[in-house]
Amino acid sequence: MNTENINKNIGLKKFSNPDSQIDVLFERLISRDLSCLPQLLTLVENKTTRDNSKLNNALASLPINEKSLRIAISGPPGVGKSSLIDLFGMNLIQNDLKIAVLAIDPSSEITQGSILGDKTRMPNLSKSVNAFIRPSPNNLENGGIRNSTYDSIRICEVAGFDIIIIETVGVGQSEIAAAQITDLFFLMIPPGAGDELQGIKKGIVEMADFIIVNKADGDTENLASKTASDYKNALHYASISDKLSAKVEILTASTLNGSGIDFLTAKILEFRKEKTFQDKKLIKRHTQESKRFVNQTNELILNKVTQKIEFQEKFQLLRNSIINSNKNIYTAMNEISTFLTQYFNI
Ligand SMILES: Nc1nc2c(ncn2[C@@H]2O[C@H](COP(=O)(O)OP(=O)(O)OP(=O)(O)O)[C@@H](O)[C@H]2O)c(=O)[nH]1
Numbered sequence: 402m403n404t405e406n407i408n409k410n411i412g413l414k415k416f417s418n419p420d421s422q423i424d425v426l427f428e429r430l431i432s433r434d435l436s437c438l439p440q441l442l443t444l445v446e447n448k449t450t451r452d453n454s455k456l457n458n459a460l461a462s463l464p465i466n467e468k469s470l471r472i473a474i475s476g477p478p479g480v481g482k483s484s485l486i487d488l489f490g491m492n493l494i495q496n497d498l499k500i501a502v503l504a505i506d507p508s509s510e511i512t513q514g515s516i517l518g519d520k521t522r523m524p525n526l527s528k529s530v531n532a533f534i535r536p537s538p539n540n541l542e543n544g545g546i547r548n549s550t551y552d553s554i555r556i557c558e559v560a561g562f563d564i565i566i567i568e569t570v571g572v573g574q575s576e577i578a579a580a581q582i583t584d585l586f587f588l589m590i591p592p593g594a595g596d597e598l599q600g601i602k603k604g605i606v607e608m609a610d611f612i613i614v615n616k617a618d619g620d621t622e623n624l625a626s627k628t629a630s631d632y633k634n635a636l637h638y639a640s641i642s643d644k645l646s647a648k649v650e651i652l653t654a655s656t657l658n659g660s661g662i663d664f665l666t667a668k669i670l671e672f673r674k675e676k677t678f679q680d681k682k683l684i685k686r687h688t689q690e691s692k693r694f695v696n697q698t699n700e701l702i703l704n705k706v707t708q709k710i711e712f713q714e715k716f717q718l719l720r721n722s723i724i725n726s727n728k729n730i731y732t733a734m735n736e737i738s739t740f741l742t743q744y745f746n747i
Pocket residue numbers: 476477478479480481482483484485507522570615616617618619654655656657658
């Protein structure tokens with residue numbers, strides 16, 4: 402990849418201990434040596450070997466890229482997410498933007514990462530020097546979106562990518578988790594069936610900034626138009642208060658004939674120029690960050706407590722006594738509560 406033009410506005414920062422792997426990788430990132438990206442992203446994804454506080458310090462020192470745009474693209478398996486990202490991404494590149502795609506690969510749960518899969522589904526982007534595709538490991542937590550996905554977004558932004566796209570397959574929690582770390586949420590749906598048949602969870606549709614009815618071509622073109630107007634009617638009164646876009650856009654698209662892609666590109670370019678949009682985006686990011694802080698603190702507390710051997714012993718004892726009918730849940734809860742109060746002095 403040509404690194405010369407990548408985000409000249411991002412300031413340089415040095416780390417004090419160049420011996421450690423983390424320091425070296427972050428130094429390479431900040432000097433825009435993009436060959437460090439795969440290794441660096443693996444490092445943040447890999448929670449077990451992660452030096453949390455050192456990594457957090459390094460992440461905290463990264464410059465903020467306020468101009469970037471984070472887009473989640475979600476939808477049922479096979480709806481055409483990767484195909485759309487390929488065309489949409491190429492359009493954005495033609496407008497002098499650099500694109501990073503973090504694809505949450507649904508098959509990797511079984512194959513431990515079928516990297517070729519998503520690259521071949523984005524044939525144009527995978528050849529472009531202005532694009533970077535990262536298939537992420539899909540562990541079951543939140544349908545593949547993990548705390549580290551946000552870190553990966555930040556890293557890609559510092560590397561100079563203007564648009565960061567998260568592709569997630571619609572498996573319950575994943576859309577919500579993806580929407581919580583992005584600025585805009587695109588929901589893709591196939592022509593025809595309603596939400597329930599597509600396995601789209603209630604509430605997900607209302608979260609979308611863009612609803613894209615794909616495969617509006619050939620035999621399914623008319624059906625796609627009908628599906629789009631059904632959604633328009635259904636969402637007529639939907640709330641938009643926590644969204645960056647002024648209204649939910651519902652459109653048809655086809656990655657075969659390219660319809661809808663120019664509209665999406667124009668919208669994104671427009672958003673990038675709008676001051677109100679940019680201001681709202683930064684406020685939204687801070688709100689998201691505060692929610693993540695609450696969640697991560699809860700996780701941390703839980704981890705710290707459950708790691709204590711004394712807690713584990715007490716917990717197992719009480720659990721077994723419930724199984725053996727020696728205690729009921731009320732007594733057991735009282736005992737564990739007393740134990741926690743005494744042990745942690747809280
Ligand atoms: N007719 C038609 N087929 C499409 C369209 N977009 C994608 N496809 C086809 O649908 C299939 C799935 O496309 P992908 O882009 O891989 O879909 P995806 O949503 O990324 O799939 P997963 O990542 O596996 O969930 C491929 O065979 C595509 O050629 C479209 O607009 N029209």
